[in-house]
Amino acid sequence: MKIDLSFSTTQFDELQLRDKNIVVIDVLRASTTITIALNNGAREIIPVASIESAVKISGSLFGEVTLRGGERNGKMIEGFNLGNSPLEYSETAVKGKSIIYCTTNGSVAMAKSRYAKTLVIASFVNLSTVVDFIKNENKDFLIICAGRLNNLGQFSMEDSVCAGMIVQKLSKIEGLALELTDAAQAALALQKAFGKSIFKMLKSTEHGKLLTEIGMGDDLKVCAEVDSVPVLPVLNGTVIKLRKEEPV
Numbered sequence: 155m156k157i158d159l160s161f162s163t164t165q166f167d168e169l170q171l172r173d174k175n176i177v178v179i180d181v182l183r184a185s186t187t188i189t190i191a192l193n194n195g196a197r198e199i200i201p202v203a204s205i206e207s208a209v210k211i212s213g214s215l216f217g218e219v220t221l222r223g224g225e226r227n228g229k230m231i232e233g234f235n236l237g238n239s240p241l242e243y244s245e246t247a248v249k250g251k252s253i254i255y256c257t258t259n260g261s262v263a264m265a266k267s268r269y270a271k272t273l274v275i276a277s278f279v280n281l282s283t284v285v286d287f288i289k290n291e292n293k294d295f296l297i298i299c300a301g302r303l304n305n306l307g308q309f310s311m312e313d314s315v316c317a318g319m320i321v322q323k324l325s326k327i328e329g330l331a332l333e334l335t336d337a338a339q340a341a342l343a344l345q346k347a348f349g350k351s352i353f354k355m356l357k358s359t360e361h362g363k364l365l366t367e368i369g370m371g372d373d374l375k376v377c378a379e380v381d382s383v384p385v386l387p388v389l390n391g392t393v394i395k396l397r398k399e400e401p402v
């Protein structure tokens with residue numbers, strides 16, 4: 155099993171990701187929020203790359219069962235129902251709903267991966283569940299860190315440490331023939347250096363500081379809770395749903 159890794163999405167287009175097995179990570183906050191929303195009963199997540207796409211798609215769906223969620227620069231988009239805080243996606247808010255989802259980085263990575271053979275959403279909150287899935291699949295995987303600042307592809311510490319933790323857990327599985335690319339080994343080194351206290355690390359990152367400044371500091375605590383939401387969001391056709399074996 156070969157594990158490759160990219161520290162941003164800018165180097166890829168949809169065709170390059172076609173038929174690949176992909177893990178997308180956007181710890182702060184898209185991956186975490188999607189995992190929590192689906193665990194709280196959301197019917198499906200429809201990731202889109204732009205606000206214009208979100209508006210277009212929502213116009214063709216039933217308003218009473220469809221929500222628009224997402225952010226730009228950490229704040230809720232004008233006219234949307236929800237922002238990007240995992241705390242907003244409670245069972246009361248999302249149960250039975252389809253959510254059109256647009257964020258600065260995470261949903262862009264997911265939309266680019268729509269033709270993947272397998273697409274899994276990973277974060278700290280469902281990390282071991284993702285590791286178990288990759289182990290059982292026993293196929294080559296590409297881990298994509300959503301990064302920071304769409305179209306600029308800046309490095310994200312939190313996504314990279316999360317990726318490194320996935321690599322670390324895979325490397326400890328006996329009998330698993332694992333081949334790591336240079337990028338995967340770099341993420342593993344970052345995890346060893348910065349992964350001892352996830353919450354402390356999140357607070358120290360550029361995006362963590364931004365969220366704290368705009369009053370979203372409580373989101374960091376939710377995003378730092380390793381294995382707190384042990385479910386697996388996967389691509390199902392053109393939408394993201396919980397893997398069938400997982401309870402809704």
